[in-house]
Amino acid sequence: MEIVVLQSYVNYVEAHIAKGVLEERGIACWLNDENTVTIDPILTNAVGGIKLMVEKDTAPEAWKILEDLKKENRPACPHCGSKNTELVSTPRKASNWISAITTFFLSSSAIAPDKVNHCFDCGHEFPENETPETA
Ligand SMILES: [Zn+2]
Structure with a gap:
Protein backbone atom coordinates (compact mmCIF):
# COMPACT_ATOMS: atom_id res chain seq x y z
CA MET A 1 0.00 0.00 0.00
CA GLU A 2 1.45 3.33 -1.01
CA ILE A 3 0.67 6.53 0.88
CA VAL A 4 0.78 9.86 -0.92
CA VAL A 5 0.37 13.50 0.08
CA LEU A 6 -3.03 14.64 -1.14
CA GLN A 7 -2.79 18.22 0.07
CA SER A 8 -0.83 20.24 2.58
CA TYR A 9 -2.20 22.90 4.86
CA VAL A 10 -0.78 25.73 6.92
CA ASN A 11 -4.10 25.94 8.74
CA TYR A 12 -4.84 23.32 11.40
CA VAL A 13 -8.61 23.82 11.14
CA GLU A 14 -8.75 23.43 7.36
CA ALA A 15 -6.67 20.27 7.56
CA HIS A 16 -9.09 18.76 10.05
CA ILE A 17 -12.15 19.77 8.03
CA ALA A 18 -10.71 18.06 4.95
CA LYS A 19 -9.80 14.96 6.96
CA GLY A 20 -13.28 14.79 8.48
CA VAL A 21 -14.97 15.08 5.10
CA LEU A 22 -12.86 12.28 3.62
CA GLU A 23 -13.49 10.01 6.60
CA GLU A 24 -17.21 10.64 6.28
CA ARG A 25 -16.99 9.29 2.72
CA GLY A 26 -15.11 6.23 3.95
CA ILE A 27 -11.66 7.24 2.75
CA ALA A 28 -8.82 6.43 5.15
CA CYS A 29 -6.56 9.41 5.68
CA TRP A 30 -3.96 10.78 8.10
CA LEU A 31 -2.46 14.10 9.01
CA ASN A 32 1.34 14.24 9.04
CA ASP A 33 3.39 16.76 10.98
CA GLU A 34 0.26 17.92 12.74
CA ASN A 35 1.94 17.91 16.15
CA THR A 36 4.95 19.81 14.93
CA VAL A 37 2.83 22.53 13.40
CA THR A 38 0.48 22.80 16.35
CA ILE A 39 3.20 22.95 18.98
CA ASP A 40 5.45 25.31 17.12
CA PRO A 41 3.83 27.18 14.21
CA ILE A 42 7.20 28.65 13.29
CA LEU A 43 8.16 25.18 12.09
CA THR A 44 5.18 25.02 9.73
CA ASN A 45 7.19 26.18 6.75
CA ALA A 46 10.14 23.99 7.69
CA VAL A 47 8.11 20.79 7.55
CA GLY A 48 5.92 21.90 4.64
CA GLY A 49 2.71 22.37 6.58
CA ILE A 50 0.24 19.79 7.82
CA LYS A 51 0.08 17.07 5.19
CA LEU A 52 -3.11 15.20 4.43
CA MET A 53 -2.10 11.67 3.45
CA VAL A 54 -4.21 9.08 1.64
CA GLU A 55 -3.65 5.72 0.05
CA LYS A 56 -2.55 6.16 -3.53
CA ASP A 57 -5.49 4.16 -4.87
CA THR A 58 -8.01 6.48 -3.24
CA ALA A 59 -6.20 9.73 -4.07
CA PRO A 60 -8.21 10.58 -7.22
CA GLU A 61 -11.51 10.02 -5.44
CA ALA A 62 -10.33 11.94 -2.35
CA TRP A 63 -9.17 14.79 -4.54
CA LYS A 64 -12.53 14.95 -6.28
CA ILE A 65 -14.37 15.05 -2.94
CA LEU A 66 -12.25 17.98 -1.80
CA GLU A 67 -12.82 19.63 -5.17
CA ASP A 68 -16.58 19.24 -4.87
CA LEU A 69 -16.45 20.56 -1.31
CA LYS A 70 -14.67 23.66 -2.50
CA LYS A 71 -17.09 24.14 -5.37
CA GLU A 72 -19.99 24.14 -2.93
ZN1 LIG B 1 -19.53 32.05 -15.94
Missing part, protein backbone atom coordinates in the same frame (compact mmCIF):
# COMPACT_ATOMS: atom_id res chain seq x y z
CA ASN A 73 -18.34 27.05 -1.20
CA ARG A 74 -17.49 28.88 -4.40
CA PRO A 75 -19.38 31.98 -5.43
CA ALA A 76 -21.62 31.57 -8.45
CA CYS A 77 -20.47 33.30 -11.60
CA PRO A 78 -22.50 36.50 -11.99
CA HIS A 79 -22.40 36.06 -15.76
CA CYS A 80 -23.63 32.48 -16.24
CA GLY A 81 -24.49 31.27 -12.71
CA SER A 82 -21.98 28.41 -12.75
CA LYS A 83 -20.18 27.45 -9.56
CA ASN A 84 -17.29 26.06 -11.57
CA THR A 85 -15.11 28.92 -10.37
CA GLU A 86 -11.74 29.26 -8.69
CA LEU A 87 -9.98 32.07 -6.92
CA VAL A 88 -6.81 32.78 -8.86
CA SER A 89 -4.02 35.22 -8.14
CA THR A 90 -4.01 36.47 -11.70
CA PRO A 91 -6.15 35.63 -14.74
CA ARG A 92 -3.12 34.12 -16.48
CA LYS A 93 -2.74 31.49 -13.75
CA ALA A 94 -6.24 30.16 -14.21
CA SER A 95 -4.98 27.23 -16.26
CA ASN A 96 -2.79 26.05 -13.38
CA TRP A 97 -5.53 24.53 -11.27
CA ILE A 98 -3.24 23.17 -8.55
CA SER A 99 -1.87 26.63 -8.00
CA ALA A 100 -5.37 28.09 -8.02
CA ILE A 101 -6.59 25.63 -5.39
CA THR A 102 -3.57 26.18 -3.21
CA THR A 103 -4.12 29.91 -3.46
CA PHE A 104 -7.73 29.43 -2.45
CA PHE A 105 -6.76 27.44 0.63
CA LEU A 106 -4.15 29.94 1.69
CA SER A 107 -6.33 32.94 0.97
CA SER A 108 -8.15 32.84 4.31
CA SER A 109 -4.94 33.51 6.21
CA ALA A 110 -3.03 35.59 3.68
CA ILE A 111 -4.62 38.53 1.95
CA ALA A 112 -3.33 39.16 -1.52
CA PRO A 113 -4.67 42.19 -3.36
CA ASP A 114 -4.74 40.96 -6.95
CA LYS A 115 -7.00 37.90 -6.82
CA VAL A 116 -10.02 37.31 -8.98
CA ASN A 117 -12.58 34.56 -9.31
CA HIS A 118 -12.34 32.86 -12.67
CA CYS A 119 -15.33 31.06 -14.19
CA PHE A 120 -14.24 27.95 -16.09
CA ASP A 121 -17.55 27.70 -17.94
CA CYS A 122 -17.73 31.11 -19.57
CA GLY A 123 -14.33 32.62 -18.76
CA HIS A 124 -15.84 35.54 -16.87
CA GLU A 125 -13.75 37.00 -14.04
CA PHE A 126 -15.16 38.79 -11.05
CA PRO A 127 -13.80 40.27 -7.82
CA GLU A 128 -12.66 38.22 -4.85
CA ASN A 129 -14.90 40.12 -2.45
CA GLU A 130 -17.86 38.06 -3.65
CA THR A 131 -16.31 35.03 -1.93
CA PRO A 132 -18.42 33.85 1.03
CA GLU A 133 -16.92 34.74 4.37
CA THR A 134 -15.91 31.62 6.30
CA ALA A 135 -14.67 33.27 9.51
Whole structure:
Protein backbone atom coordinates (compact mmCIF):
# COMPACT_ATOMS: atom_id res chain seq x y z
CA MET A 1 0.00 0.00 0.00
CA GLU A 2 1.45 3.33 -1.01
CA ILE A 3 0.67 6.53 0.88
CA VAL A 4 0.78 9.86 -0.92
CA VAL A 5 0.37 13.50 0.08
CA LEU A 6 -3.03 14.64 -1.14
CA GLN A 7 -2.79 18.22 0.07
CA SER A 8 -0.83 20.24 2.58
CA TYR A 9 -2.20 22.90 4.86
CA VAL A 10 -0.78 25.73 6.92
CA ASN A 11 -4.10 25.94 8.74
CA TYR A 12 -4.84 23.32 11.40
CA VAL A 13 -8.61 23.82 11.14
CA GLU A 14 -8.75 23.43 7.36
CA ALA A 15 -6.67 20.27 7.56
CA HIS A 16 -9.09 18.76 10.05
CA ILE A 17 -12.15 19.77 8.03
CA ALA A 18 -10.71 18.06 4.95
CA LYS A 19 -9.80 14.96 6.96
CA GLY A 20 -13.28 14.79 8.48
CA VAL A 21 -14.97 15.08 5.10
CA LEU A 22 -12.86 12.28 3.62
CA GLU A 23 -13.49 10.01 6.60
CA GLU A 24 -17.21 10.64 6.28
CA ARG A 25 -16.99 9.29 2.72
CA GLY A 26 -15.11 6.23 3.95
CA ILE A 27 -11.66 7.24 2.75
CA ALA A 28 -8.82 6.43 5.15
CA CYS A 29 -6.56 9.41 5.68
CA TRP A 30 -3.96 10.78 8.10
CA LEU A 31 -2.46 14.10 9.01
CA ASN A 32 1.34 14.24 9.04
CA ASP A 33 3.39 16.76 10.98
CA GLU A 34 0.26 17.92 12.74
CA ASN A 35 1.94 17.91 16.15
CA THR A 36 4.95 19.81 14.93
CA VAL A 37 2.83 22.53 13.40
CA THR A 38 0.48 22.80 16.35
CA ILE A 39 3.20 22.95 18.98
CA ASP A 40 5.45 25.31 17.12
CA PRO A 41 3.83 27.18 14.21
CA ILE A 42 7.20 28.65 13.29
CA LEU A 43 8.16 25.18 12.09
CA THR A 44 5.18 25.02 9.73
CA ASN A 45 7.19 26.18 6.75
CA ALA A 46 10.14 23.99 7.69
CA VAL A 47 8.11 20.79 7.55
CA GLY A 48 5.92 21.90 4.64
CA GLY A 49 2.71 22.37 6.58
CA ILE A 50 0.24 19.79 7.82
CA LYS A 51 0.08 17.07 5.19
CA LEU A 52 -3.11 15.20 4.43
CA MET A 53 -2.10 11.67 3.45
CA VAL A 54 -4.21 9.08 1.64
CA GLU A 55 -3.65 5.72 0.05
CA LYS A 56 -2.55 6.16 -3.53
CA ASP A 57 -5.49 4.16 -4.87
CA THR A 58 -8.01 6.48 -3.24
CA ALA A 59 -6.20 9.73 -4.07
CA PRO A 60 -8.21 10.58 -7.22
CA GLU A 61 -11.51 10.02 -5.44
CA ALA A 62 -10.33 11.94 -2.35
CA TRP A 63 -9.17 14.79 -4.54
CA LYS A 64 -12.53 14.95 -6.28
CA ILE A 65 -14.37 15.05 -2.94
CA LEU A 66 -12.25 17.98 -1.80
CA GLU A 67 -12.82 19.63 -5.17
CA ASP A 68 -16.58 19.24 -4.87
CA LEU A 69 -16.45 20.56 -1.31
CA LYS A 70 -14.67 23.66 -2.50
CA LYS A 71 -17.09 24.14 -5.37
CA GLU A 72 -19.99 24.14 -2.93
CA ASN A 73 -18.34 27.05 -1.20
CA ARG A 74 -17.49 28.88 -4.40
CA PRO A 75 -19.38 31.98 -5.43
CA ALA A 76 -21.62 31.57 -8.45
CA CYS A 77 -20.47 33.30 -11.60
CA PRO A 78 -22.50 36.50 -11.99
CA HIS A 79 -22.40 36.06 -15.76
CA CYS A 80 -23.63 32.48 -16.24
CA GLY A 81 -24.49 31.27 -12.71
CA SER A 82 -21.98 28.41 -12.75
CA LYS A 83 -20.18 27.45 -9.56
CA ASN A 84 -17.29 26.06 -11.57
CA THR A 85 -15.11 28.92 -10.37
CA GLU A 86 -11.74 29.26 -8.69
CA LEU A 87 -9.98 32.07 -6.92
CA VAL A 88 -6.81 32.78 -8.86
CA SER A 89 -4.02 35.22 -8.14
CA THR A 90 -4.01 36.47 -11.70
CA PRO A 91 -6.15 35.63 -14.74
CA ARG A 92 -3.12 34.12 -16.48
CA LYS A 93 -2.74 31.49 -13.75
CA ALA A 94 -6.24 30.16 -14.21
CA SER A 95 -4.98 27.23 -16.26
CA ASN A 96 -2.79 26.05 -13.38
CA TRP A 97 -5.53 24.53 -11.27
CA ILE A 98 -3.24 23.17 -8.55
CA SER A 99 -1.87 26.63 -8.00
CA ALA A 100 -5.37 28.09 -8.02
CA ILE A 101 -6.59 25.63 -5.39
CA THR A 102 -3.57 26.18 -3.21
CA THR A 103 -4.12 29.91 -3.46
CA PHE A 104 -7.73 29.43 -2.45
CA PHE A 105 -6.76 27.44 0.63
CA LEU A 106 -4.15 29.94 1.69
CA SER A 107 -6.33 32.94 0.97
CA SER A 108 -8.15 32.84 4.31
CA SER A 109 -4.94 33.51 6.21
CA ALA A 110 -3.03 35.59 3.68
CA ILE A 111 -4.62 38.53 1.95
CA ALA A 112 -3.33 39.16 -1.52
CA PRO A 113 -4.67 42.19 -3.36
CA ASP A 114 -4.74 40.96 -6.95
CA LYS A 115 -7.00 37.90 -6.82
CA VAL A 116 -10.02 37.31 -8.98
CA ASN A 117 -12.58 34.56 -9.31
CA HIS A 118 -12.34 32.86 -12.67
CA CYS A 119 -15.33 31.06 -14.19
CA PHE A 120 -14.24 27.95 -16.09
CA ASP A 121 -17.55 27.70 -17.94
CA CYS A 122 -17.73 31.11 -19.57
CA GLY A 123 -14.33 32.62 -18.76
CA HIS A 124 -15.84 35.54 -16.87
CA GLU A 125 -13.75 37.00 -14.04
CA PHE A 126 -15.16 38.79 -11.05
CA PRO A 127 -13.80 40.27 -7.82
CA GLU A 128 -12.66 38.22 -4.85
CA ASN A 129 -14.90 40.12 -2.45
CA GLU A 130 -17.86 38.06 -3.65
CA THR A 131 -16.31 35.03 -1.93
CA PRO A 132 -18.42 33.85 1.03
CA GLU A 133 -16.92 34.74 4.37
CA THR A 134 -15.91 31.62 6.30
CA ALA A 135 -14.67 33.27 9.51
ZN1 LIG B 1 -19.53 32.05 -15.94
